[in-house]
Amino acid sequence: MTTSDYRFAVVLFHENGDRVGSAALNVDWEPAIQCTSFYFLRRGELPLNDGCGPASILPLWDRDVGQPYCRGFRVSLACNGQSPCTSDYPTSYFRSLAAKAAALFVENGKLENDEVFRYLVIALSEDDSTSASPASGLQVQEQIKPLQLRQSSLADWKRRSKPVGLVDDDDIPVFVSQQLFDQVASQTLTERGRETGGILIGNLHHDGGLPEIFVEVTAQIPAEHTRGDAVKLTFTPDSWVAADVAIKLRKRNEIYVGYWHSHPVFEWCKSRECSLEKQANCRLKADFFSSDDQSVMRAIFPRGHSIALVANDTAFQDLTFSWFGWREGSIQPRGYYLMGDDHAT
Amino acid sequence: MGKPETANGLSLSVSDVTGQKIFVVANAPADGTVGELVADLLTKMSLPESDSGGRPLNYHARLEREGRHLHASERIGDVLEMNDHLTLQPNIDAGLC
Numbered sequence: 001m002t003t004s005d006y007r008f009a010v011v012l013f014h015e016n017g018d019r020v021g022s023a024a025l026n027v028d029w030e031p032a033i034q035c036t037s038f039y040f041l042r043r044g045e046l047p048l049n050d051g052c053g054p055a056s057i058l059p060l061w062d063r064d065v066g067q068p069y070c071r072g073f074r075v076s077l078a079c080n081g082q083s084p085c086t087s088d089y090p091t092s093y094f095r096s097l098a099a100k101a102a103a104l105f106v107e108n109g110k111l112e113n114d115e116v117f118r119y120l121v122i123a124l125s126e127d128d129s130t131s132a133s134p135a136s137g138l139q140v141q142e143q144i145k146p147l148q149l150r151q152s153s154l155a156d157w158k159r160r161s162k163p164v165g166l167v168d169d170d171d172i173p174v175f176v177s178q179q180l181f182d183q184v185a186s187q188t189l190t191e192r193g194r195e196t197g198g199i200l201i202g203n204l205h206h207d208g209g210l211p212e213i214f215v216e217v218t219a220q221i222p223a224e225h226t227r228g229d230a231v232k233l234t235f236t237p238d239s240w241v242a243a244d245v246a247i248k249l250r251k252r253n254e255i256y257v258g259y260w261h262s263h264p265v266f267e268w269c270k271s272r273e274c275s276l277e278k279q280a281n282c283r284l285k286a287d288f289f290s291s292d293d294q295s296v297m298r299a300i301f302p303r304g305h306s307i308a309l310v311a312n313d314t315a316f317q318d319l320t321f322s323w324f325g326w327r328e329g330s331i332q333p334r335g336y337y338l339m340g341d342d343h344a345t
Numbered sequence: 346m347g348k349p350e351t352a353n354g355l356s357l358s359v360s361d362v363t364g365q366k367i368f369v370v371a372n373a374p375a376d377g378t379v380g381e382l383v384a385d386l387l388t389k390m391s392l393p394e395s396d397s398g399g400r401p402l403n404y405h406a407r408l409e410r411e412g413r414h415l416h417a418s419e420r421i422g423d424v425l426e427m428n429d430h431l432t433l434q435p436n437i438d439a440g441l442c
Binding site for chain 2 (some may be wrong): 002028030033096100137138139140141142143146195198231232233235236237240241245255256259261290291292293294295296298299300301302303
């Protein structure tokens with residue numbers, strides 16, 4: 001459960017400083033809460049088998065102009081009998097919401113299309129008499145499910161692996177086998193020209209000595225009952241049922257750790273008649289994670305340990321791979337550890 | 346004809362796709378529909394109601410006891426029993442947009 005005594009809004013300005021207008025925000029706090037919770041779980045400051053209590057959201061006032069202008073917000077997680085665990089987030093967390101607000105101002109002619117704008121975030125004290133939603137008879141309570149962890153030494157795992165890409169110490173370490181990439185590549189090339197994908201499954205490991213939690217991706221389950229074309233891959237309810245069945249059939253007590261899908265970039269470029277030179281410099285060629293891709297992460301894989309893989313199929317080079325994960329409440333490109341052939345778990 | 350309604354409604358457990366989030370639900374009204382129940386659960390389970398483009402996400406409730414997705418118009422009192430487990434599974438797009 002999340003509580004806040006404030007409602008948040010953005011105030012938009014033209015680049016010259018003239019005010020465009022303001023818009024109330026319907027903020028999705030869940031990514032920030034999940035990232036905060038997982039950050040403290042990794043560091044052993046939240047009990048692994050008990051999680052945390054309710055989350056509250058507090059505005060952080062701008063140091064120069066003060067209330068109601070915010071420099072960010074704080075997520076505060078109640079902990080049994082201890083000081084709350086808190087993490088602070090900058091106003092960039094609201095960037096996509098500010099962009100949506102700007103789109104509305106473009107529609108009503110207050111902002112030009114593609115015009116650069118600035119935004120400030122404000123927080124106003126909630127008036128309980130107007131904000132209370134009608135009470136529903138339904139009572140819903142989260143049942144804390146302890147993380148399913150295997151005790152392991154992170155140093156041992158790193159010794160038998162090599163880092164690939166930008167491996168940031170703040171990101172949860174992720175270990176992947178070459179076999180997984182081979183399977184993803186094979187499926188991508190078999191379905192060439194249209195998006196395909198699958199579910200990443202694996203185990204969470206805990207190194208109590210550090211402490212740290214890390215992810216082992218053990219397999220990918222080709223997503224069944226999907227609908228794919230050159231620009232879209234739809235996971236249907238039956239896709240999730242099939243993945244559940246596959247995990248149960250494997251009998252390895254694995255969990256969902258994320259998903260992968262292909263980007264047939266060469267098809268996108270072909271339809272836009274882009275030259276090879278232009279394609280080589282296109283932002284879609286690698287490390288591109290669309291808004292729709294982010295929606296899948298938010299809806300299905302919001303946990304701090306969740307990851308995503310994109311297979312980039314371009315016209316000018318072999319297949320490349322991009323990994324993504326949660327960092328400070330948003331999804332960012334990230335590195336991983338490639339396990340050696342001798343890596344037995 | 347539906348099953349007898351209890352004064353306090355039904356108790357259920359509901360999980361997300363991954364099973365990593367589980368919620369205990371009390372007082373699910375027997376005369377409500379599955380669609381209404383799912384809509385009510387989304388906010389309480391912190392699941393997004395729409396995608397990044399603002400398009401509503403269509404969640405289906407899978408009844409584990411029968412191994413099927415329930416239709417949104419089905420009446421809770423007709424299809425659910427005390428302590429049933431539901432999994433909410435959306436139709437959702439990854440892609441270029």
